[in-house]
Amino acid sequence: MRKKVLITLLVLVLAVGGAAAWWFSGSSISDDTVVLMYHLISDDLYGESHYLFVSPADFEAQVAHLAESGYRFVFACDLAKFPGEKVACITFDDGYVDNYTTAMPILAKYGACGTVFVTVNNLDKPGFLTGEQCREMAESGVMSIESHTVSHPYLSQLTEEQQRQEFSASQQALQDITGQPVTALAYPYGDYDRYVAKVAADYFDVAVLTAQPRRSVRESMLTTPRIRVEREHSLEEFIALVQ
């Protein structure tokens, strides 16, 4: 009798453990995953935020380091698909034109890929991507195009209806341009709260934050932290960031 109880208990423990393992593998990303946040890949500095301009030479050295270190490069929409693997996800915010002219050829050279979070209202403005470039990038298989909303607002300050408008209109506009599904979001300014994340979940499978410590708690795929790479980072500092 006691043996039966023990076996039942053992079966229960295994079942619960297995279910938990399945749940976590499907709904979060492993500790060996690095999600990197870039903006511009350029030495033509303008404006005040020079830390956002990573030199093309530095960017190439960083991508080469990741490739040599055996990372599997994935798009943001595929972040949860490789549990237990060493995964690198290279992302760019706002939709600057050098993501097309400079970053994409470097990524292609190393068999890597990247995800551009495009602010729809930036499209076709000087210094930013055109719709045609977005389409080409998506078609190349090197870059995926995802949402950084329509107008780059502080989402937590909007009404739910306005949030839904930012999500659905940007998703629709970018899908119309690329002909591919848009299932990931980068919160502008990293601004979100649990209400924003809940609404975002109606439109996206993955949403990424701005600079957060890599080991910070990943509550869900809708609050995925990223490492911000800055112009001042030496290769040694970059290697320490991703380790």
Ligand SMILES: [Zn+2]
């Ligand atoms: Zn932004």
